[in-house]
Amino acid sequence: MSPQRIFDTLSGEKVDLVPLRPPEVGIYVCGPTVYDMSHIGHARVYVAFDVVVRWLRHRGYRVRYVRNYTDVDDKIIQRANELHEPPSAVSERFIREYQIDMAALGVRPADVEPKVTDHLAEILALIERLVARGLAYASQGDVYFSVRAFPGYGKLSRRKLDDLRAGARVEPGEQKRDPLDFALWKAAKPGEPAWPSPWGPGRPGWHIECSAMSEKYLGVSFDLHAGGKDLVFPHHENEIAQSEGASGEPFARVWMHNGFVTVDEEKMSKSLGNFFTIREVTAKFEPEALRLFLLGTHYRSPIAFSDKGVAEAERRLDYLYESLGKADLATAGVEPLPNGAVEEALGRELAAAMDDDFNTPGALGALSAPFSRLNELCEKPGKGEQRRRSLGEASSLAKALRAAGALLGLFEREPQLYLDARRGKLAAARGLDVAQVERLMADRAAARAAKDFARADALRAELAALGVEIMDTPRGAQWKVGS
RNA sequence: GGCGCCAUAGCCAAGUGGUAAGGCAAAGGUCUGCAAAACCUUCAUUCCCCAGUUCGAAUCUGGGUGGCGCCUCCA
Structure with missing residues (x-):
């Protein structure tokens, strides 16, 4: 089997996926900060x-997928104050909303979905290790990571410390020794959520959670770490500093x-x-259409x-479902033929594309x-033996296409259910009287x-x-609502 | 200012050294009582511009132009 190629931000090139402990692959994806609709x-x-x-599972890897929730954060606290609610109520509500959106988009839950608030012990232990190693220091209830004490800083985002200096931000009231240093622990102000720590009550900084939780669920070193491009700096750069600083071992192998x-x-x-919320768009369009739209552009390119x-x-999604629905009707009770050249080409081309990043x-x-x-076979199957062969091929082809779709998370629903729901929605939007249409x-x-x-x-x-x-x-006249 | 990314047909979009996938739109055709849908055919001698390397470049190098991003919360 040819190797899985992946573009790696750290090395700046496509690399082969070489799992640390094959066939297991550990993946950590930075999850949402839950203070608003996604x-x-x-x-x-x-x-x-x-x-x-x-795709990796299809290739036979045993994937352990971790995707966290950031449920403590300045923005959550701010939102909670605006809404006069406890921060936990805000984060819990937006976790539920996020899950609704993800389900609508066909995004499966991760194997582990850890929350920051459930991992204070791990976070505090990690900060203590960093302090003990001289990479972090306490300052009036805050704890900061000492960036200049970690030699590899900047390797992910290709930055030199001196180039960063100009842009480094110091919040009022911060007690950093160096503007580049970032907070591991923030002392609580009155009324803010707080946990006890050796440095007084406070809460974790943003970056430390991912270092702590990835280590807990995937180990000190693991295979893949991912997120949006905007996380390269500073978030992921800081994670590397924290994790490699604390362990002395390499952190994620591929970014x-x-x-x-x-x-x-x-x-x-x-x-x-x-921005448009997922909810706004899925109210207007099929959620699966949004998924298809997103998959129409390579994940590393910008998408307008x-x-x-x-x-x-x-x-296009309508076409795909209509085609499959047509095949279901035409091939009911038909024995599928063994896979032929079309199925073989489909599998090969799909794998060639997906294996390459x-x-x-x-x-x-x-x-x-x-x-x-598939449409050709179902619409013009011919007669007699020819017909049997056509529909047998259609049956196996439909099966192969469904399997391909499942790898992309597409057209996994029953076509008839999709098409009925879609027609119903369009009819309702137009204020159509379905009984009257049926009469006509x-x-x-x-x-x-x-x-x-x-x-x-x-x-x-x-x-x-x-x-x-x-x-x-x-089979008689069908109707649909024009778009 | 520092670092990085991108530029392919009317639109969207693959392709990173071997002679331009795919989708949408458009035109013609098959089918149909007429349609729709479906299917078939056509649709970039050319990949922002200039120079270079090479037998060969959309793909590599240098320069230019245009756009975007990160450097501050961000997926």
């Missing part, structure tokens, strides 16, 4: 790495970072205010979010020809049976005015 940028990360995990979602050529972000783009993905656009491209073939459809069927084509066409026009498209099939 936006499309979050959708992108978690869809991207959901596909990575699905993966996904590109941004942009709107009007700019990064989608909270501070710019140009637009309604137009998602709408196009949604039409998870090239999902390439993988989607590999689906096109087989779907065309029945009238038209009667007119057609009586060869009264003038009346049939008049009824078609009437339905078209309502936004209904008619499809005459060998």
Whole structure:
């Protein structure tokens, strides 16, 4: 088997995945800070790495996937104050909302989803190790990491300490020895959530949690660490400093970072205010269409979010489900043939794309020809023995396509359920009276049976005015709501 | 200012040395009572510009232009 290629931020090139303890692969993905609804940028990360995990498992790796929740943080506290709620109520609510969004997008839960608030002991132990090794120091209830004491600092983001100096920020009231130093532990101000520590009551800094929790669940050294590109510096750089500083061992072997979602050529972000929540988009479009849209661009490239783009993905998704639904009807009770050249090509092209740094656009491209073939077989199966062979091939092809889809987290639903739900939603959006449509459809069927084509066409026009498209099939007329 | 990324058809988007995947849109066709859907065909002698390396470059090197990102919370 050819090796899995992955672009590694640390080395700056594509590398072979060489697991530390094959066939196990440990992956840590930085999860959300739960203080608000998730936006499309979050959708992108978690869809991207959901596909990575699905693919690695398909390749036979035993993946241990850890994705945390940051449930203590300045922004959560601020939000809690605005809402006059305890911070824990805010974080718990947005964890639930996040889970709803992820489920809608077909993002499977990780194997371990640790929360910061459940890992104070591990975090405090790690900070103490850093202090003991001379890499961290306490200062008036805070504890800081001493960046200049860790020789490898900057290796992930390719920065020199002296270049960083100019931009380093010092918050008012901070007691750093060096502007580059960052907080491991923050002394609590009155009214803030706090845990006891050797340095007084306080809470963890942002970066230390990932070092502590990845070590607990994946070990000091592990295979893959991932997140959005914006985490390279300082978050992931700081994690390396903390983890390697404390252990003296290498931290994550390979680092993966996904590109941004942009709107009007700019990064989608909270501070710019140009973000769309996942919930807003999935109210308008099929959640799965958003997933398909996201997978249409390689995970490392920027992707320009637009309604137009998602709408196009949604039409494509309709096609995929309609094709599979057609195949289900046509091949009911048909014995599938053994896999042939089309299935073989599909598997090969899919693997070639995915093995090369998870090239999902390439993988989607590999689906096109087989779907065309599937439609051809189902619509024109021929007669007699020819028909048996056509439908047998269609049956095995549909199976192969579903398996391919499952690797990408696509078209896993029953086509008929998808199509019914979709039609219902579109009909409701248009305020269509489904009973009336069915009545007109029945009238038209009667007119057609009586060869009264003038009346049939008049009824078609009437339905078209309502936004209904008619499809005459060998099994009778079908209808759908035009988009 | 420092560091990094990107530029492929009307639109979206793969492809990182061997002669431009795929999707959308568009045009023609097959099928159909007429349609729709589906299927078939057509659709970049060319990959931002200039120079270079090479038998050969969208792919490598140098220069330019344009855009974006990180350096501060961010996925």
